[in-house]
Amino acid sequence: MARDLAVIAFDGVHLSSVGLFLDLFGLMRRRVADQFKSRDEIGMQTRTRLLGQGGHPVKLAGDRRLEVDEGLNDQVALLLIHVPDFEWPDGVTTMGLGNLRPIIGWLARQHAAGAHISATGRGIYLLAEAGLIGNGPVPLPQSAAAAFRLRYPRIRVDARTAILENDTIALARGVVHETSMLTRLVARLMSFSMAGALADVMGLQETERDGLSDDPLVAAAQIWLSAHSSAGARISELAVHLAVSQQTLIRHFRARLGMTPRAYLRLLRVWNAQSQLRETSRPIAQIATIVGYDDLKSFQEAFRAHTGMCATRYRVECRASAAASSIKDMIPHPLPIV
Structure with a gap:
């Protein structure tokens, strides 16, 4: 069976970061359905899920509420999990991360089961807490680098590079770089030609169109x-x-x-x-x-x-x-x- 894709939502997440993931893969689903409609009525089997701790609605950074599709499930092996950027009034604190401990543990277990994991901006904190990025480097803006170094002194910060990735982890410095990172993941995990088509639709620069x-x-x-x-x-x-x-x-x-x-x-x-x-x-x-x-x-x-x-x-x-x-x-x- 096809493994699904998921984006995690929790209080404080940016709607732009969550929405970009859902929109990008929704666009891919529509393109796949259109491409294969003459030969196949089933279409793309891979689904995109919006997951939240306990399956409860979350409060976005702008105080709007967002319904999630379902809670976290260790019995479902996912192909890709995305951790979006977020904002808390008091910044990233030990108490705040402690409240996300179930998500952090779930991410570690999914990664051990073979899931690829991506994160944007402050979402990188959750991967650091889960022990998934070793000693780095991680791409963060200068404004966030100092606070990150205080909490994780052994993890190197790269404030110049926008996207860093290895076989199973992909990190983007901010929401503005998220489209490029996710398009690269489409190329790696699914189809580089589909990634090129998405890059063209999303208006990415020629150099960012993977495989073209x-x-x-x-x-x-x-x-x-x-x-x-x-x-x-x-x-x-x-x-x-x-x-x-x-x-x-x-x-x-x-x-x-x-x-x-x-x-x-x-x-x-x-x-x-x-x-x-x-x-x-x-x-x-x-x-x-x-x-x-x-x-x-x-x-x-x-x-x-x-x-x-x-x-x-x-x-x-x-x-x-x-x-x-x-x-x-x-x-x-x-x-x-x-």
């Missing part, structure tokens, strides 16, 4: 192919859409990506299939249809050519690797360093 070429023509083609890869995309249609000849398009792709647009389209379909195989229990024949193949044999040939194995073996190895990682996380080990 620095050639505007190739980047535009990548976005179009990502949106049409499951619906019988034709390179001739792409050339007409971009108002260039197919030869020009092929020349730019080879210069920037080292492959033709048609080869890139096949690669997109294999990447989409890999995500489906990892995160869902859908039959392989159904996945082949969803990602754009009209017959299973063609899909299997393309999948084997790009991965060196059949789709069945890929799914088995992914699940075995995930199970091994889960067992490994139960053994005491040094804390990860961001």
